[in-house]
Amino acid sequence: GAGVSQTPSNKVTEKGKYVELRCDPISGHTALYWYRQSLGQGPEFLIYFQGTGAADDSGLPNDRFFAVRPEGSVSTLKIQRTERGDSAVYLCASSPELTPSTDTQYFGPGTRLTVL
Amino acid sequence: GDSVTQMEGPVTLSEEAFLTINCTYTATGYPSLFWYVQYPGEGLQLLLKATKADDKGSNKGFEATYRKETTSFHLEKGSVQVSDSAVYFCALSAPPGNTGKLIFGQGTTLQVKP
Numbered sequence: 001g002a003g004v005s006q007t008p009s010n011k012v013t014e015k016g017k018y019v020e021l022r023c024d025p026i027s028g029h030t031a032l033y034w035y036r037q038s039l040g041q042g043p044e045f046l047i048y049f050q051g052t053g054a055a056d057d058s059g060l061p062n063d064r065f066f067a068v069r070p071e072g073s074v075s076t077l078k079i080q081r082t083e084r085g086d087s088a089v090y091l092c093a094s095s096p097e098l099t100p101s102t103d104t105q106y107f108g109p110g111t112r113l114t115v116l
Numbered sequence: 117g118d119s120v121t122q123m124e125g126p127v128t129l130s131e132e133a134f135l136t137i138n139c140t141y142t143a144t145g146y147p148s149l150f151w152y153v154q155y156p157g158e159g160l161q162l163l164l165k166a167t168k169a170d171d172k173g174s175n176k177g178f179e180a181t182y183r184k185e186t187t188s189f190h191l192e193k194g195s196v197q198v199s200d201s202a203v204y205f206c207a208l209s210a211p212p213g214n215t216g217k218l219i220f221g222q223g224t225t226l227q228v229k230p
Binding site for chain 1: 120147148152158159160161162165167205207209210211215216217218219220221222223
């Protein structure tokens, strides 16, 4: 079946601009996660959705970052007033949420964001 | 806070050599432990996991045992292949909150030469 998809695969923007990154999770998966991966590092947690609500947004670095999942499926990560330090690969993952702490998370291919 | 530490890479081995990638963790409570792998040009995928102490996860010839006494989850394979060349990430999911949030190590690059 279809895996997690993310669009766009690459996004180049200028400092100060607004960007939106989209994630389509595996059908039926109620849990959705966003992570950010900088070059040479492991992914860092940003936010976790349980259905439509953000159950844990403790990883969002500041108020320029916001994410929504209005219908409990597709999610959009929004970054305002982008800075060069926001350049990274943004990963989305979903899981069936049978038992969140032990579930396998299925990752998308990521969106590579470059802020010039 | 919770954290994961992996051995520095890159690790370069000849085909059929024995592999160990060390992983240690710090966590409150009783975490679940994972190894994820990223093959060249592909996304992260689960390799194996263990959810309680002394559990052994295994897949594709790889194994790792959850050692609570040494807070470790070392990845091993008896005979590596060129196709095992990838970046390997150790991760944990820890209470409280049961959110499934993963905390990753920095990754270890494995290169296997024919």
